[in-house]
Amino acid sequence: MQxxxxxxxxxxxxxxxxxxxxxxxxxxxxxENRGQFNGRLSSYSSxxxxxxxxxxxxxxxxxxxxxxxxxxDHNLGHWQNQQPGCLFVRGAAFAIVADRGRxxxxxxxxxxxxxxxxxxxxxxxxxxxTGRAPEKRGNGLKFVTRSLKQCGVNLETHTDNxxxxxKENVGLEFTQKELNNQGxxxxxxxx
Amino acid sequence: xxxxxxxxxxxxxxxxxxxxxDAALVIKHxxxxxxxxxSIIIDFEGVSVMTPSWLDEVMQEIVIKFSKDKIVFKNILxxxxxxxxxxxxENL
Numbered sequence: 001m002q003x004x005x006x007x008x009x010x011x012x013x014x015x016x017x018x019x020x021x022x023x024x025x026x027x028x029x030x031x032e033n034r035g036q037f038n039g040r041l042s043s044y045s046s047x048x049x050x051x052x053x054x055x056x057x058x059x060x061x062x063x064x065x066x067x068x069x070x071x072x073d074h075n076l077g078h079w080q081n082q083q084p085g086c087l088f089v090r091g092a093a094f095a096i097v098a099d100r101g102r103x104x105x106x107x108x109x110x111x112x113x114x115x116x117x118x119x120x121x122x123x124x125x126x127x128x129x130t131g132r133a134p135e136k137r138g139n140g141l142k143f144v145t146r147s148l149k150q151c152g153v154n155l156e157t158h159t160d161n162x163x164x165x166x167k168e169n170v171g172l173e174f175t176q177k178e179l180n181n182q183g184x185x186x187x188x189x190x191x
Numbered sequence: 192x193x194x195x196x197x198x199x200x201x202x203x204x205x206x207x208x209x210x211x212x213d214a215a216l217v218i219k220h221x222x223x224x225x226x227x228x229x230s231i232i233i234d235f236e237g238v239s240v241m242t243p244s245w246l247d248e249v250m251q252e253i254v255i256k257f258s259k260d261k262i263v264f265k266n267i268l269x270x271x272x273x274x275x276x277x278x279x280x281e282n283l
Contacts, residue, residue, distance in 0.1 A: 034207050042204050045240075058270030061240045065206035069244050073208060128282055139243040139278045147274055 001047055001092040005173075013089075014178045017098060017185050020081040029096075032085040037068045044090050051092075051190070056151035060188075063147045064088075066140040067097045067186050075101030080183065094173075094189040103182035105160045121162040148188070157186045194228040195265075196253075199237035206240065211248030219252045231257045235276075236266040243275040250279050259283065 005013070015021040031037040041064055048057055071086035079085075080100040089096040108120045112129065123129060125141045145166060148155050154167040158179040165172065179185050198205070201214040231253065235241075253262065259280070267273050 034209065038204075038206055041206065055268070055270035055273075058240050058268075058272070059274060061204075062206070062242045062271035062275065065240065065242045066244060069206065069208055069242065073244075139247060139282060143243045143274060143278050146278075147271070150274075 001090060003091065003093045005091070005094065010174070010178075013087075013096070013098075013185075014174070016087070017100065017179055017183060018181050020083060020100060026087060029087055029089045030085055031068075031088050034068075034072050037072075037086065037088055038065070040088055040090065041065055041068065044095075047090065047092065052151065056153075059147035059151055060153060060190075063144040063153075064095060064097060064188070066144050070140060070184070071097065071099040071101065074107040075099055078102040078106075080181075093191065094187065096185070096187050098183065098185040100181060100183040103160045103184060105162070105182065118162060121157065121159055121164045125157070125164050125166075152190065154189045155186065157184060159184045194226045194230060195232040195234055196222060197234045197236070198241075198249075199235075203238050204240045205238060205245040206242050208242075208244040208248060211242075211245035214245075215248045215252040218249060223252070223256050226256075229257075230261040230263065232263045232265055234265040235268065235272050238268075238272050240270075241272050241275050243278045246275045246279045247282075250283060254283055 009025055012023050012025045016026045031040060041061060045057060045061055048060065052060060068086060068088065078101050083100060086097060086099040104121050104124050105117050108124055108129065109117055112120065115123065125145045128139060128142055148166060154170060156163060156165040156172055158174060158176065160182040161176060163176055173187050196218060264276060267276060
């Protein structure tokens with residue numbers, strides 16, 4: 001598996017995220033349903049086991065699982081271009097989970113109606129809230145924030161002209177201009 | 192022990208919320224009605240990966256029958272089991 005994205009792959013990722021353009025790279029990393037996503041996640045552990053301690057491997061896989069859960073939990077019936085599923089790129093030193101769904105502004109904004117839409121992404125990662133009220137849920141991304149911090153994994157998430165990152169002194173891998181869609185695009189990286 | 196739920200019987204890589212819901216329904220209808228003790232043990236031995244979403248579904252059912260102080264957790268390894276449990280218990 002590759003250690004970093006090539007410029008061509010970055011361009012293909014952006015073209016898919018922004019405009020829904022498919023290519024071999026997207027198709028080969030596509031998960032149409034949860035079963036495919038979980039299968040790919042489970043087999044990823046053999047790639048990562050020499051890079052992380054057991055607790056951090058467990059936290060990283062669970063974090064990716066939570067991010068993938070959100071792709072399906074919040075977007076069933078709301079995919080753009082009738083393209084159900086999410087993208088899951090597994091690298092040796094990075095991972096990407098992304099969907100062209102309705103995005104955090106719409107899912108969480110429908111519950112936190114009085115909140116500034118521009119604050120919703122940060123709230124999703126730092127507070128216990130749910131985009132599926134009245135169901136009592138919404139721990140997932142808070143867990144991701146806590147877990148990745150413990151294990152020194154960098155995170156950046158883009159959605160609807162917003163971004164959230166957990167890293168200091170490191171630039172964004174993708175600029176806001178490069179990723180311009182209401183869906184959710186999350187990039188994790190580690191050394 | 193009759194009042195022990197061994198989580199590994201539901202899997203060792205426990206990620207998706209719907210799978211948690213499936214496990215919760217089995218526990219609700221087939222396990223909890225058989226427990227006559229006033230406390231319950233939840234054993235995480237053998238679980239390698241667990242998300243809060245999976246665990247949340249299961250715990251929502253268990254706390255209907257057992258208050259939090261009547262639940263004993265065993266074999267909580269550091270990593271996603273420990274962190275998921277911490278987060279879910281904070282919000283039950």
